Amino acid sequence: MGVGKPVAVVGLGLMGQALAGAFVRAGYPTTVWNRTPGKAGRLVAEGAAVADSFEQAVAAASVVVVCVADHDVVRGLLRSVGGGLEGKVLVNLTSATSAQMREISGLRGVGGYLAGAIMGMPQGIGTAESLTLYSGPRSVFEVHEEVLRVLGEAVYLGADHGLSSLYAGAGVSLMWSVLNGFLQGVALLEAAGVRASAFVPFARQNIATTADWLAGYAEQIDEGAYPGVDATIDSHAAAMGYLIRESEANGVNAELPRFVRGLAERAVAEGRGRDGYAAMIELFRRP
CATH class of the missing domain: 3.40.50.720 (NAD(P)-binding Rossmann-like Domain)
Incomplete structure (x- = not known):
């Protein structure tokens, strides 16, 4: 019963x-x-x-x-x-x-x-x-x-009844970003004959390293100050250009890194080039 x-x-x-x-x-x-x-x-x-x-x-x-x-x-x-x-x-x-x-x-x-x-x-x-x-x-x-x-x-x-949906949206945003980044990396490595399974250990370590940055980025966002203590948006944009060229040279779709660099270039055009990457939040906050 x-x-x-x-x-x-x-x-x-x-x-x-x-x-x-x-x-x-x-x-x-x-x-x-x-x-x-x-x-x-x-x-x-x-x-x-x-x-x-x-x-x-x-x-x-x-x-x-x-x-x-x-x-x-x-x-x-x-x-x-x-x-x-x-x-x-x-x-x-x-x-x-x-x-x-x-x-x-x-x-x-x-x-x-x-x-x-x-x-x-x-x-x-x-x-x-x-x-x-x-x-x-x-x-x-x-x-x-x-x-x-x-x-x-x-x-x-x-x-607020809307919080569960907002958190879920934030969660899947992370999920799709991670998965798309993984697939971009797999496609790039396949051009050199590397199997996707060989990329997994490195990908996990890289994701964990990136996750360790989140608390510091969140603190900067909450305080509204974005010191470029590790790397500036200018330097990130330069690295994105490298990934675009590498993808194109190996016959791999470069739409994702081009899109990401496009966002960075908008931030640079607005005077954020010397700020840390967390300053990109100013773009994401706007429609």
């Missing part, structure tokens, strides 16, 4: 099935619902109940976890249920912008509400490797923290 607060999981894509599975395995009474039927077979075999409608799923639970295709689906579902969420907590794990996450808090009938962002893959849900970010009222997070930790590490960011 299940123990703990009854949970509903709405949306049974790969991530939704992983979320529901984690609750079932942890012993929570779990009700599931999906707009397209037929996805709940494995979950039912493990002990989940299937609702015939979104309204029925909400009625069966005290914690309603929504992970569907997009914000428009979430908004439509919540409007259809009216005041049915009063006295319950809504945990919205659907990918959305910060403005969309904030909009949900203003819909009629939405009481306790946490906006969330899953920073991982379905396979990791329910393990220590899984991280989910939450924003909204601290009191709601604290009351339901035990339930949320079933999914993995649960990090509370603050009262």
Whole structure:
């Protein structure tokens, strides 16, 4: 028999099935619902109940976890249920912008509400490797923290419902920058017959070294002063030119280093050439 607060999981894509599975395995009474039927077979075999409608799923639970295709689906579902969420907590794990996450808090009938962002893959849900970010009222997070930790590490960011989406955006910005840099490097080394696997140890060390710079850069940004104590934007721009020439000489796509140098050249044109690289934040802050 299940123990703990009854949970509903709405949306049974790969991530939704992983979320529901984690609750079932942890012993929570779990009700599931999906707009397209037929996805709940494995979950039912493990002990989940299937609702015939979104309204029925909400009625069966005290914690309603929504992970569907997009914000428009979430908004439509919540409007259809009216005041049915009063006295319950809504945990919205659907990918959305910060403005969309904030909009949900203003819909009629939405009481306790946490906006969330899953920073991982379905396979990791329910393990220590899984991280989910939450924003909204601290009191709601604290009351339901035990339930949320079933999914993995649960990090509370603050009262602004948009924070989880903003942190997620910042996170994927880092991810894509690192991955694209890795792929650029692999392409360059392949021109000399070096396999991608041989690059990995060096890449990891280089990423770790770069990560060590972040605290110092953050301090400069917070203080609004960018001393060129290690290297100036001028010197970075010169190195970017070297990478462009090396890529072109080896028949490798040079669009990424050209784009990066273009940003640096704009900073130089604005008089930032002798500043440290953290001064580039002034470009990123503007539309």
